Amino acid sequence: MLRIGLFLLTNVAILILAGTVLNLIGFNGIMEENGVDLNLNALLIFCAIFGFGGSFISLLISKWMAKRSMHVQVIDKPRNETEQWLVNTVADLARDAKVGMPEVGIFPSPQSNAFATGWNKNKALVAVSQGLMQRMNRDEVRAVLAHEIGHVANGDMVTLTLIQGVVNTFVLFFSRVIGHFVDRVILKNERGFGIGYFVSVMVAQIILTILASTIVMWFSRRREFRADEAGAQLAGSGAMISALEKLKVEYDMPSDMGETFTAFGLKNGRTGSFQEKFGSLFLSHPPLDKRIEALRNR
Known part of the structure; x- marks a missing residue:
């Protein structure tokens, strides 16, 4: 502030x-x-x-708009091991970056893509595309998530x-x-x-x-x-x-x-x-x- x-x-x-x-x-x-x-x-x-x-x-309204325009599926309750890993990874990165746990989501896109948005660094949204999850290994996905958490932490x-x-x-x-x-x-x-x-x-x-x-x-x-x-x-x-x-x-x-x-x-x-x-x-x-x-x- x-x-x-x-x-x-x-x-x-x-x-x-x-x-x-x-x-x-x-x-x-x-x-x-x-x-x-x-x-x-x-x-x-x-x-x-x-x-x-x-x-x-x-x-x-950036989070609201992003969810609707990108058709983001917010992970409220992980349905499989991949979603559980994604949520846990974001939680670990957010803790290390000293920001609040963001909402985590996946959106339908064949391209490798990711974004972070939100007006408050403790109430942000981090989302990745299905294409990114398919093309990158977990170390690389974690790096992409860390990049987005970096945006959140830097305000x-x-x-x-x-x-x-x-x-x-x-x-x-x-x-x-x-x-x-x-x-x-x-x-x-x-x-x-x-x-x-x-x-x-x-x-x-x-x-x-x-x-x-x-x-x-x-x-x-x-x-x-x-x-x-x-x-x-x-x-x-x-x-x-x-x-x-x-x-x-x-x-x-x-x-x-x-x-x-x-x-x-x-x-x-x-x-x-x-x-x-x-x-x-x-x-x-x-x-x-x-x-x-x-x-x-x-």
Whole structure:
């Protein structure tokens, strides 16, 4: 909670600074000369409420949405030895990571996949695909589970939500500042909101969202390295590397399976591809080669 409080205070300070800078460069003066009394502080608060509100609602319902969208079968009472092993393994890893016992589930997917979600590190959900259970040995499955427990222990879901909230706030704020400027200063609209406002807000919001997503994706890639390290600490470097190598083989296969998203690791970009040259800024996961190399060099 202390980390969340400090994070929020830091970003409130950033928002106040943004408003102060706009005042210092004379933005309010320009708007007033064109008959617009724009309260930047009120606009910041409005955008922050909607920016953070949407992110926190998404976080609060993340477990509910994941269970339904991925058709997760939560293991309340293990029906066989494999499910019992899965529950026991997650319990051991959660204890070692000093977090509460997550819900454990399996979802129907032929791809090797796994994810962790939840608003509270002591009330999370960890789920693996049927494909992962079939393709990996138990040491490798344990490493994958340790990686996901690492996300939970690091509080990655909450931190990413806070970052997304700040990004949303700035996108909403600056797109509307640009809209007011275009509508009143450039197009000289004197009454209400003209078409220039709505078009420029829409265009600015699209462009700013794309640019801002690189910040969110940068953090997402960093958290994967941290989760890999946590997985190596909890389950052993050898098992973690072996699991990533199996993923690499699977997702490099020229098939539909190789093109499918996975929460645990995305397929590497092809050599010479747009993704490899430019798209890496928008990847939520680092290339598997880099993740394997980082573990070997730790």
